[in-house]
Amino acid sequence: MEASSSGRSAGRFQPGPALPPASNILPGTGGKPAVVASDEESVGKITYYTNNHLGKGADGIVFRGYFHCDDANKRPAAVKRIELAKQSNADREVALLLQLDDNPHVVRYFCTEKDGQFLYIAIELCAVSLDKCFTKENPFDLRGLNPVMLLQQTMMGLEHLHSHNIVHRDVKPHNILLKDHSDSVTVKISDFGMSKQLADSRQSYSMRSGALGTMGWNAPEVLDESRKVNPTSAVDIFSAGCVFYYVLTGGKHPFGEPYRQTANIMDGKYNLNGLQKDKHEDIVATDLIEQMLNMEPQGRPSAESVLKHPFFWSLEKQLMFFQDVSDRIVNEKLDGPIIQQLESGGQEVVRNNWIKHITAVLRKDLEIRKGAYEEGSVKSLLRAIRNKKHHYHDSPKEVQETLGSIPDDFVSYFTSRFPHLLLHTFLAVRSFAEELTLQHYYLM
Template sequence: MDRSVKTEPWSSESKVLVVLVTILFVVVVSMFWYILAQVREIKQSSQGSSQGSVGANGPISVQKGVVTIGKISFDTQDILGKGCEGTFVFRGSFDGRSVAVKRLLPECFTVADREVQLLRESDAHPNVIRYFSTEEDSQFRYIALELCDATLQDFVEKGICQEDVSAVGVLKQAISGLEHLHSLKIVHRDIKPHNILLSVNPLPPKVRVMISDFGLCKKLQNGKVSFSRRSGITGTEGWIAPEMMLSNGRVMCAVDIFSMGCVFYYTMVKGKHPFGEPIRRQSNILSHDYKLSALGDELWKTLILKMICQNPLDRPSASTVRKHPVFWERSYILTFLQDMSDRVEKETTEGTVLQHLEEGGEAVCSGDWRQFIDPEVCEDLGKYRSYRGDSIRDLLRALRNKKHHYRELNPIAQEKLGPSAESYVTYWLTRFPLLLYHTWSSMQFLRTEPAFAQYYDQAFTFPCDKSNHLPGWFFEKPKPSPSAGGQEKTRTPVRSRWKTKATKKDDEPPPQDSQVLDKEAWIKAGQLSGAWRPARLRERRTEKTSDMENLVWKLS
């Protein structure tokens, strides 16, 4: 009995599935071989044999991974960093000098040309990365730049160079470099900790801070303050200003101020970001959801708050930021506080100047500022005048007077205050941390006065967060002077004064002929008191007369 096996034909769905799987397999295999070929080609070009080749700018030699083209040479194994679109940065040398060599693919040649052009224009400033040379071969373009020791990210997170420079010193140099770029109408568009570099020098300043990576920089046209976003969204996520993400946003220098404000906070609070964790950072920027609670200093807080404003027109310029009191030297702070003390010394409660200074002063004085000063310093504070413990003016007066009479203080007080301006200001600001913030921000309206123009920006006002509370003494009426007796003193005529003295001297009764006796008493009183002297004779007489007849007495 014959048995036959019958097979069922494949369904149409099965045939389609087989075809799709076959096509997918072929695509994957093709991509794998393509990628493998590209990797092999790159290795051959960078680390190939020791045989030389010829590039656009001269002969190329590759020996044991060291590539030499023109005056630039670098080791392909010594990688300093990686960028987008296949960009690598190697440690190398240029004309015997250690440099960083940036290697770019042909797709980035246009960007490289723009970067080199802007570097040549701006690298004369000490806080901008220095450019040395450019070389090119058939596959890559090489840019030789100044070699640095660390990034700002290394400074904050790894502690590199922290013994040589303070965080404030780093940020002051960084904003100085950005101010220089903006003065040349150059917008960086990628300010972040990784693009701020630190270089250690044997000579002062020991650590030099520089703005680097000009790949996304763009220059504003003459007369323009902004440009469109035709090139798309540029920058690093988490550090991009909100207007860069909006469809109708215009790019101005303010985009760099926003990013630098985030960098300021990141540096001052040791790695934290005002807009939170990386995964939600950019969305928080768009919704303006920030936190500055980790920053205790009010001066820094108000500065960063204005730098990260949602509206770019509300942000300060780089020049305004650089002149802010957070970057002042201690000697400059002392000069400002003394100048302000002189300015308000003679102000009365009827004027607005003293009112602006004293409003909200309770936060500075903490009840009575005198209790926070050492007894040796406060020893003779009220010797010549009284000081109110709840008055900012009196606190500034004490600071000024102690500095003026420093040599007259007892040795213990001098030791506590310190011999230098830095130690002196530190003594006062340590005990009254809000004094500089309160005084500077409260008196911004004095910016137009010549003596205070140097301390304030003429076009930008920072917020002043304080209460409008005034101390009780501010409402007291001034007491009249005891010598005045509440009434104006009447002046006695000279003649009547002399008459009084003469009549008291001779103890005579009042004369009958007042006109004659007044004259005689006046002359006699002058003679007795020695207030009269002989004058020249008006006429020379031929006849001899007595000496007393020829004398005319007048007041000396």
């Protein structure tokens, strides 16, 4: 459902500012009572405008309108008009919205009304759908909501669905909405017309329901009629993987142009060239998106696991991870399993000699302890990061200036020079995730 969605803050489960009292005074009228528009229609507590289309949902047309909370107050709403013949679908959608109403990243349901021809579902109104954010003509101001935060909120909404055994089945930019709070923006998942709630103890749903999602955004198992295994919530993860690439590249699709997307999805032919192969952030993003686009549903991460991926780690958490791994391996033997995994493929990580790739000021500072650091070792590079963090305030002023402030500049100093370091280390020590020191970084 496009461009629809209540005032809640961007934080998890935190209430937003109260909605202002409604008024019948239109903006810019100098305080005069509003004139009823010629296209205005009212049904019970819902008013909508037939000439003001917001888009088309899975089961009906969406109009701009209002939800009348009481005689004196009304809230802007997106009003979905559905034919009575599809009432069972509408009832299911409302039931799902009511279940999901306690999450700030799912559109909020207001009410349902009915006349002789249609059902009307009113939900909170949002400013724009994600697919409208990358138009050059009228770009949307995200109010500081960067791509990582946007995708994190999207996954928080999706995780909430999956925790209720609800599969959305139509995740795409059109159904990811942005709620404008004037000083911030919140992501909302919308349009549950194709959604399916799995029965207790079931992990999959039957394809007999006929819901295929949207071509170009649906998972290969939905398209392949020869598959004997029923789809699961992993279909949403695949679609979200496409959305991740779309957001990070400013509107590109991992499976190419629209006329080729379905065939490429069936063949597993994606292209992530819009992400740079030598940039730390893009390397981490590529790893996550490739997991999400796995042709085999069981190979994709859960929504919860996606949210634990280093792609979403703050710079502070990245630094804590480098420090904790270094502390964990400080006394390990060189032929021990964790060191073997860490140093396997390490030459690419340290770029053969990491000491050559740091600034002269830091190199000179580290040379005070001759023999303490090995130039071709990942373990040694992590040790240098750990030591400089611990002794940052004791370091000469020029060293502090070259490393910058902790944690942001400090972490970026190293990851910009060694862009594979975080992902490599994360994957290398994953076998030891059950250890107390590392549990915080992995989904257990």
